[in-house]
Amino acid sequence: MGTVADFVERLRPEFAAYVARLAPDDPDDAALAGRFLAQLREHDRVLLGDDPAAVAASVREALAQHEGYLWDAATLLRPWDFDLADVACPVTLHYGALDTNHPPRNGTWLAERLPGSTLTVDDGVGHLGALLAHWDDLLGGLAQDRVEND
Incomplete structure (x- = not known):
């Protein structure tokens, strides 16, 4: 490997x-x-x-x-050396239905293996659209995590 x-x-x-x-x-x-x-x-x-x-x-x-x-x-791209089922923190996954770089099936695969994860697939958007559609939520979530963990 x-x-x-x-x-x-x-x-x-x-x-x-x-x-x-x-x-x-x-x-x-x-x-x-x-x-x-x-x-x-x-x-x-x-x-x-x-x-x-x-x-x-x-x-x-x-x-x-x-x-x-x-x-x-x-x-x-390489095999991970941990089991996704062992991830204990919340995971939010955002995908665009039209994304060919990281298609929604990747998110489905991850969501099935990450306990308690949340998957959102946005219709009508691609790779950049999914990021931009959730930019404020993503940054806000990171900022909140930092405040809670400092």
């Missing part, structure tokens, strides 16, 4: 190629925004607006640090 660090290294070349295709160092905001938006489905693309400079700035910021993404992806 290997470690998460091993998995990160396996993912690194493919992610580096993805970043190279997007070319975030390109000073042409419209070109960078166009390359990024072209890979999204329409229901996610419209959520990012039509300001090429803002989209390009977001892409540059998102790709400035690769390690976080690589570690998240490696953790998600």
Whole structure:
């Protein structure tokens, strides 16, 4: 199986190629925004607006640090070394019905294995839409947890 660090290294070349295709160092905001938006489905693309400079700035910021993404992806894609049934804290899962990056069936699978979890699947939204639809709830829940645990 290997470690998460091993998995990160396996993912690194493919992610580096993805970043190279997007070319975030390109000073042409419209070109960078166009390359990024072209890979999204329409229901996610419209959520990012039509300001090429803002989209390009977001892409540059998102790709400035690769390690976080690589570690998240490696953790998600390799077998976990714990049983989901042992998770004792509340877990809230949000998915967009149109999400092809992380389809709702993934959430269903997790919800069936996480005791006391809550799954919400939002019709008519994709990957970004599910996040944006629940942004305030997600951040509020994290802030509340921090207050309760400090």
